[in-house]
Amino acid sequence: MNIAIVCYPTFGGSGVLATELGKALADMGHSIHFITYQQPVRLGGFHANIFYHEVRVPTYPLFDFPPYETALASTMVDVVNNHAIDLLHVHYAIPHASAAYMAKQILAKQGKHIPVITTLHGTDITLVGRDKTYSPVVTFSMEESDVLTAVSNNLKAETYKYFDIVKPIEVIYNFVDVKRFHKKPITAFKKLIAPDGERIIIHASNFRKVKRVDDVIKTFLLIAKEIPAKLLLIGDGPERPEIESMTRNCTAKDDIKFLGKQEQMEDLLPIADLFLLPSEYESFGLAALEAMAAEVPVISSNAGGLPEIIINGDCGYMSNVGDVADMAANAIKILKDDAVYATFKANALLQAQRFDIENIVPQYEAMYQRIINEL
Ligand code: GMT
Numbered sequence: 001m002n003i004a005i006v007c008y009p010t011f012g013g014s015g016v017l018a019t020e021l022g023k024a025l026a027d028m029g030h031s032i033h034f035i036t037y038q039q040p041v042r043l044g045g046f047h048a049n050i051f052y053h054e055v056r057v058p059t060y061p062l063f064d065f066p067p068y069e070t071a072l073a074s075t076m077v078d079v080v081n082n083h084a085i086d087l088l089h090v091h092y093a094i095p096h097a098s099a100a101y102m103a104k105q106i107l108a109k110q111g112k113h114i115p116v117i118t119t120l121h122g123t124d125i126t127l128v129g130r131d132k133t134y135s136p137v138v139t140f141s142m143e144e145s146d147v148l149t150a151v152s153n154n155l156k157a158e159t160y161k162y163f164d165i166v167k168p169i170e171v172i173y174n175f176v177d178v179k180r181f182h183k184k185p186i187t188a189f190k191k192l193i194a195p196d197g198e199r200i201i202i203h204a205s206n207f208r209k210v211k212r213v214d215d216v217i218k219t220f221l222l223i224a225k226e227i228p229a230k231l232l233l234i235g236d237g238p239e240r241p242e243i244e245s246m247t248r249n250c251t252a253k254d255d256i257k258f259l260g261k262q263e264q265m266e267d268l269l270p271i272a273d274l275f276l277l278p279s280e281y282e283s284f285g286l287a288a289l290e291a292m293a294a295e296v297p298v299i300s301s302n303a304g305g306l307p308e309i310i311i312n313g314d315c316g317y318m319s320n321v322g323d324v325a326d327m328a329a330n331a332i333k334i335l336k337d338d339a340v341y342a343t344f345k346a347n348a349l350l351q352a353q354r355f356d357i358e359n360i361v362p363q364y365e366a367m368y369q370r371i372i373n374e375l
Pocket of ligand 1: 282287
């Protein structure tokens with residue numbers, strides 16, 4: 001198949017998932033055409049079946065807000081016409097689903113019917129999409145998609161709760177390439193971070209309010225009172241300055257390091273002993289799944305779709321949002337006893353394997369085939 005994938009090219013989970021999906025489909029022999037404004041961060045090197053089409057948004061003195069959605073729809077039309085595209089798969093509804101609707105209408109006038117698949121990822125529904133400035137357009141373009149998918153049952157339920165739509169939503173869980181993440185930790189690197197064998201705790205996110213990074217710090221400080229530990233904070237975003245100043249005044253400030261945005265999560269995660277994700281909401285929590293694939297137990301909140309991936313008391317623990325005392329107590333339970341820790345590690349890997357790329361990507365492939373056959 002010739003598949004066009006539209007996504008955000010950034011570190012966000014939706015862009016990461018879309019890029020990994022495209023790479024996996026390309027390995028299976030499909031031709032993948034990424035359409036976005038910048039090379040996706042996880043794309044990596046050259047692949048004979050992968051093509052990247054940059055959306056250019058010409059500026060003009062009249063435009064206070066350059067019309068990205070118009071440029072995106074026009075690029076979709078161009079790519080479909082010139083690369084014999086069979087379907088458009090857009091990740092994150094805003095503005096990709098409405099741009100795809102526009103492209104589809106233009107192509108229909110030219111006598112081409114191109115199916116549009118929209119995958120909902122989370123904030124496009126639960127935060128941004130339900131805002132009334134966007135919701136009429138999001139509702140319409142979801143309804144007009146040929147197939148609508150969500151990355152968890154929770155996100156499916158949230159979509160029906162916030163939007164007046166009747167379109168069936170198929171749940172296809174996010175996935176991870178376990179082989180890539182399940183590596184031996186780089187010992188020299190581990191030693192550099194934790195020279196005296198301290199436990200290494202990692203949090204990775206876009207440092208937005210919804211991630212509650214302040215709870216990561218509070219939880220870490222409680223853990224560090226009981227167990228020698230180091231905290232690595234990966235990623236960047238609006239809350240980072242606030243979090244940095246919060247850590248400057250705390251007792252364990254020398255044990256907390258900000259690493260900024262990192263592309264090679266598969267090298268960093270294996271050095272961790274625990275992953276913290278205390279988010280206010282996660283439709284899925286791809287970062288937690290990648291941690292589990294690296295054999296790292298997860299301490300998280302029980303919000304959104306997290307209970308669909310984490311088995312409480314097995315590969316990690318979940319607490320109510322904001323209950324940092326419970327999160328710390330659970331972390332200590334896992335970390336203080338080597339035998340318990342070994343069991344949680346092994347279970348984390350087992351659980352990640354259920355979401356392995358090899359189990360999930362064929363679900364997308366079968367759905368594409370079905371929609372093309374239905375034409
Ligand atoms: O978490 C974010 O703020 C980024 C966001 C995105 O759209 O890139 O992530 C969402 O999609 C990911 C991939 O499906 C999910 O794993 C995240 O849980 C989800 N984030 C939220 O729901 C807050």
